Every structure is written in structure tokens, then in C-alpha cells.
Amino acid sequence: MKNILPFLWFDNQAEEAVNFYVSTFSTVLDSSAGEKKSSELYTNRYGEAGPGPKGSVMIMGFQLIGQEFTALNGGPVKDFTFNPSISFFVDCKNEEELSELFKKLSYSGKIRMPLDKYPFSERFAWIDDKFGVSWQLNLAKNNYDIIPFLWFDNQAEEAMNYYTSIFSAIGANDSGIKKLTRFGKNDNGPVGKVKHAVFTLNGQQYMAMDSNKENFSPAISLFVNCDTQKEVDELWNKLSQGGKTSQCGWLTDKFGITWQIIPTILGKLISDLDHNKSQRVVQAMLKMTKIESKILIEAYEQ
Secondary structure, three states, X not given: OOOEEEEEEEOOOHHHHHHHHHHHHHHHOOOOOOOXXXXXXXXXXXXXXXXXXXXXXEEEEEEEOOEEEEEEEOOOOOXXXXXXXXXXXXXXXXXXXXXXXXXXXXXXXXXEEEEEEEOOEEEEEEEEOOOOOEEEEEEOOOOOEEXXXXXXXXXXXXXXXXHHHHHHHOOOOOOEEEEEEEOOOOOOOOOOOEEEEEEEEOOEEEEEEOOOOOOOOOOEEEEXXXXXXXXXXXXHHHHOXXXXXXXXXXXXXOOOOEEEEEEHHHHHHHOOOOHHHHHHHHHHHHOOOOOOHHHHHHHHOO
């Protein structure tokens, strides 16, 4: 397994959003973040076959202070709307940078928690940007990081145990719960449930907490790059239990989080410069639920 990436589904704003995020983070943080750079990584555009207008952005890869993302112009789809059930927790090392990041990301957006001092942080804010993507900004003073933050409806501990056991079973290194604190009687939250937790899947850090009342949205999914068909099969079978499967390698697990379980060979085949070959692969993919590498290769080699 190579990595697990946050995947952002936009109607038709992917290029505008990626340019905004890369410009914002590179301007504010890159000079201090060392090797953790912010940049566009690649852009794939729609061809004559569509479904988007020819030449318009289909998918873009980008990184923000080292954290990779993928953005798609997938068109308007019911329930594919950003909400704070999945947000991105950003650690900054100094207050000036944090304030500037807050100013830029909150412009024309929504402030959920204003930039201020809180019992858990000297400076913190929670905002939704102008595209609807949710960010938690924190003064950490020790590192620059962006960590996906999962906000559960009182199922965080069960979900973390479930995910870490699944990924550990397929040999994904460094998958486990690293930190867990619970709500107490004097806290504003469900007593005994997860107040804050950190866990890893294949070395990728995540944060989690309980008390959310909003459903997870497929507008942000977790894209898993699988090296082998065996990895695809095992993750698909386990994560889909109690959930539901969709077209093109998408599934929603029993907790409501959406995943894309994709063999890495798919990206290589659809990026081929031979348009006929790549389009045959795309058409084969569109007919699948779970992605089958053998069928993709057969379509490519026709």
C-alpha cells in the first residue's frame, strides 16, 4: 500500500479551490515549514469523451505543507456537500502565521470557533472556507502538520479499533491508536466517549472525537492506493461490511465514512498517452463496483 489521501469532490470549482489552497499555504507557511512544501502536483483534464467540457479540469493532485490531496470536478451530486464531520487540523508554529492563515481561509467563509485562547490551546480557530471545506487551526509551536480530523456520533473508539485492525491485518505498517482521552463529568460532551484521539493507518495520522450530529459526507472520501489486487479485495470486503458499495471502487463503511479502494495500476493505465487505450480503461472502470486489475489490463491491451 502506497498511501491514503483525502479526496475532495467539487462541482466545478476544483481548479479554483486548489489554486486558492496552494497560494494560501505556500504564501503563509512554506518559508518556515522546511521541506513540507505546498504545490500543485498534477492536472488531468477532460477530453472529447467528457463527461466534463473538453479541456476543463477533471482531477488535480496537490500538497499543502507536505500533506497530499486529490481534488475532482465531479459535477453536482445529491448529498456531496462539505460539512465539518471531516475537517483538516492544521498545526502552526507561530501566532503571526496562524492569524494570517485564519484571515485568508475564513474570508467569505463561516467561523465556527473564533480565533482565541481555549482551555486546550493558546490559540485556536475552527472555520469553513468559501468552498465549504472545514479547517481547525491550532498554535502548536513544535511542528507544521495537516491531519484529517474525523468527528463521530459517539462511535469514534469503535471506528478506530475497526480501522486499525483492518489495516494491520493486511500488513499496513504503523496502524494503531496512539492517544485517547475521554469526556469527563465536567466536560461539554458525552461522558466516557472520545474527547480527543490520535490514530494512524499505514503511518498516516488521523484525529477523532465524539459528539457530532452531522452525517459524514462523501464530498470528502479517503482514497487508498493499493499495490496489489489482494489488498483491494481484502479492504473492499472488510470495509464494506455493514455499509454500501458504489460504482468505480467507492464504498461507504458502517460508520458513514466513504472510501475509494483503488489499485495503483489504474492511474498508470488511464494516464497513458495513447488516448484509445486510456479511454478503454476508463470505460471498463465505469462498469465496475470493486475495481479488478485484470479487467483493466485486458481493456488496455485490446
